[in-house]
Amino acid sequence: MKLSFTSPLSLSTVAAVGFAVASSVAVSNPAQAFSLGCAASIANDVSGAVSCGIGSANQDSVASNRPLTVNQESFFGFSDWTFGGKIGETAGYNGTKSGQGGTWNLSSILQSSWQDVMLVFKSGNNTTLVGYLLADGVTSGQWSSPFERGVFNVPNTRDVSHISVYFREGTPGNSAAVPEPATMAGVALAGAGLAAYRRRRNAAKA
Numbered sequence: 454m455k456l457s458f459t460s461p462l463s464l465s466t467v468a469a470v471g472f473a474v475a476s477s478v479a480v481s482n483p484a485q486a487f488s489l490g491c492a493a494s495i496a497n498d499v500s501g502a503v504s505c506g507i508g509s510a511n512q513d514s515v516a517s518n519r520p521l522t523v524n525q526e527s528f529f530g531f532s533d534w535t536f537g538g539k540i541g542e543t544a545g546y547n548g549t550k551s552g553q554g555g556t557w558n559l560s561s562i563l564q565s566s567w568q569d570v571m572l573v574f575k576s577g578n579n580t581t582l583v584g585y586l587l588a589d590g591v592t593s594g595q596w597s598s599p600f601e602r603g604v605f606n607v608p609n610t611r612d613v614s615h616i617s618v619y620f621r622e623g624t625p626g627n628s629a630a631v632p633e634p635a636t637m638a639g640v641a642l643a644g645a646g647l648a649a650y651r652r653r654r655n656a657a658k659a
Contacts, residue, residue, distance in 0.1 A: 486510070486526040491583070492604045499557075499572055500594035502585035504529065507604075513575045513582055513617050523573060523619055528584045531569070533621055537562070540572070540616040549596075551613050558593040559618065568623025576600040576611045 490496075491505035499505075506529060514522045515536045524532040537543070541550025545562035549555020557572060574583045576598070583599045600611035 487528050487530075487584075489529065491599070492601075494601055495583070495599035495604055498597040498599045499585040499587075500596070501587055501591035502572070502594075503588045504586040505599075506584050506586075508582040508584065511575070511577065511581050513573060513615070515617065521619075522582065523571075523584070526582075528571065528573070528619075529569070529586050531621060534571070534619040535622065537618040537620055540618065542615065543618075546618055548593075548616075550615060552598070553610065553612060554595070554597040556593065556595050557616065560592040563592050564620075566622050567620040569621040571619050572596070573617045573619060574599055574613050575615055575617070576613055579606045580611060581605075 486509035487506055488508075489504070489506045491507060496505045508522070508526045508528065510522050510526060512522060514520075521534060521536060523534045528534065538546040539550065540546050540548040540557050541555075546557075546559065547561070548557035559570070563570070570587045572585045572587065574585075574596075580600045596613075596616070598610050598613050600607060600613070602609055605611070
């Protein structure tokens with residue numbers, strides 16, 4: 454016997470349900486003073502990065518008695534970053550700490566519980582913080598100063614004064630704790646279909 458059913462819900466209704474569910478689990482902290490995206494000339498200045506963005510502050514505050522600058526500005530849409538250390542200064546955060554370019558290496562300290570990792574570059578006057586979100590599983594790479602004349606009000610490319618490393622804690626081994634909207638819509642669609650099937654099956658038994 455072949456079973457079939459017709460869902461009483463329209464596709465637009467299912468899509469709306471999926472969107473609502475996805476919205477309920479999405480990050481609710483939109484960037485306030487952070488501009489996602491960088492000029493093409495500096496977007497690829499950090500190898501191993503998947504995204505670049507520029508903040509509005511020129512100070513990289515990591516003081517324990519006040520919020521981190523990157524959290525106040527919601528870098529990459531998150532306000533729960535934890536400061537790890539500085540490249541070339543803190544033990545385990547290896548690489549070139551300042552200048553026009555160099556390397557970075559987190560292989561000895563990277564933890565499986567780190568869901569997201571970013572490098573934040575600081576220079577000084579006439580510049581603001583520049584952040585690079587690292588790709589999953591990348592532990593080392595190269596960097597060039599993003600503080601170029603065409604992007605900031607500086608006569609020539611400025612030296613980097615330091616590079617801070619921030620991370621977000623997540624489920625060990627899982628770097629995608631928040632489901633994608635498309636995935637949630639699919640879950641909603643499957644759930645709606647299953648509910649309709651059960652209703653029709655129960656009605657047939659009555």
